[in-house]
Amino acid sequence: MTSYKEDRSSPSERPGRVVALCGGVGGAKLALGLETLLSSGQLTVAVNTGDDFEYLGLRISPDLDTVLYTLAGLSDQTRGWGRAGETWNFMAALQELGGESWFSLGDRDLALHVERTRRLLAGETLTAVMGEIAHRTGVKARILPMTEEPVRTIVHTADGELPFQQYFVKHACKPAVSEITFSGADDAVAHPALLDALAHPDLTAIVICPSNPYLSIDPILAVPGIRAALQRSVAPVIVVSPIVGGQAVKGPTAKIMTELGISVTSRSVAEHYRDLIDGLVIDHSDAAEANELAMPVQIARTLMQTADDKQRLAQAVLDFAQVLTDQAAASTRLRGSHR
Template identity: 45%
Template sequence: MADERCKVVLLAGGVGGAKMAEGLDGLDDIDLAIIGNVADDAEFHGLWVSPDIDTVTYTLAERIDRKQGWGVADESHRALSVLAELGKDAWMSLGDRDFGLHIYRTERIRNGDRRSEIAADVAKAFGVKSRILLPTDDILQTQIKTDPGWMSFQEYFVREACRPDVQDIRFEGAEKAQATPEALAAIAEADLIVIAPSNPLVSIAPILSVIGMKQALQAAAAPKIAVSPIIAGKVVKGPADRMMASLGLEATALGVARHYADLADAIVIDRQDAALEASVEALGLRCIVDDILMKNREDKLRLARFVVDCAALPASRRACA
């Protein structure tokens, strides 16, 4: 791994996934392939919107709105304001530049193009050097069950602002969704597989629900390292801790480790959670303790370098310190 570019596959969704992607993308000795979450995708105003894929793409293209962590920087919302004026639901915040991408994607889907090819072409046009791969070209959508009943993830996340308690989660279309050959090839050829500090339940689990994906990951020869999205019982951004608690899961780094125990070889947790190290290792996972909060680009690069280096060193936390 030291003599050539390390082939890294990153499973990623949401802001945490985009941050990890940015760190790995910034390492010169890394050949990065990102398998993103497509289960947040939905149709709005006749256009197909892919929030997690777009967040990763905008981040690596230096177009992201850094303040909110999603959407496009220097954005306006004139089109959305017109839709609202005409009586259309406008709770899904789509900026004018963002609309341009959704129009492009939708037109190509209607022309019969593969969604994987569309995502790759967008990334190339925007100057992204890493490969952005889709786990499936089929429609896969996260559904959330709350007191009022089942709703789409975007309805729960954006319209309801994550307020309702989550009673159940399902991935509509998972029984038919086939893994893309690009994603399967990247996994088989990887030197390292990283699970980003994304929501385990609605960012990573949908990827694993695709037919053939989890089996390919389990069969891969590459070491698999997860990074906890929870620090001291709280997430940096998003509803992962509340969702886990609502479903009766332990909303800690240990709870995350349990979730990945049948997939990952190791998990990186924050120094604030160092007391959980023995409990994590009792699950059969190697536990690596470090500072994992990514507040700026330097933090992202440092954590990415740390994770890659740990994969190449003996299975000792001290060796990675």
């Protein structure tokens, strides 16, 4: 194990291309930090669509929308999800009529769901729809769904099998989790543009954002071809741990890990991704764990509460990627000199 302290010197030169694998709120924060450091077209964000579902006749893509709103500067900073400046007249009227209302759709947010559903029914792809909307809202990064095929996260609980949003929202993550599966994943096709991005000669880093490994990143890795593409890439694969001080910052990560019999540590996160990654970024509060990890470790502030926090963590990740790349090149030269 080699550990590195956070570099607080001036930022390094802007790297080449970066691919980020991302779920919802926590991952989107780091994606925003990366976007602020990279030029237009340098960042590709591959987003989990295992949370997608049909609701009130509309196609809902929660993680894609969270990433879109965050990168566009439209997200609600207080709630942590949805659009800023939201109103709820539609849901109030729907409740008055006795309609299904366990999943709240704000009035401004509703416009995205209606427009996406209309265009998908007209034959457009999810990629095309989200790409144009991202362009209209000023997003520099390329946002890609992990696949165009339906993959649905199923949470197995003592109350039976629950589609993710029913577990997460309707049941407020209360049922104990025994297993998580991804319906449709075996038959899905990895997004060709994502595979191209992972194989691009100018790729300098692959970042697995601090999203829930089991609910947000595993659905992406379950799509045939994506895991293998990460393993083939010559760019370093870096995971930012979602664990801070032995707890998850947001969401049910720690609860699920405990219920699955997994210790809530960054070491467990490293073990989960053991066949994929070249380095792990952990929070200062977990620095003592660095000595337990058989891989390079970057110690940084991973709690992202401000815009500066997001950018600082993104810079630490990119600098770490450069260190790993330089070390790999030096190792290659060293091996060559002994031939």
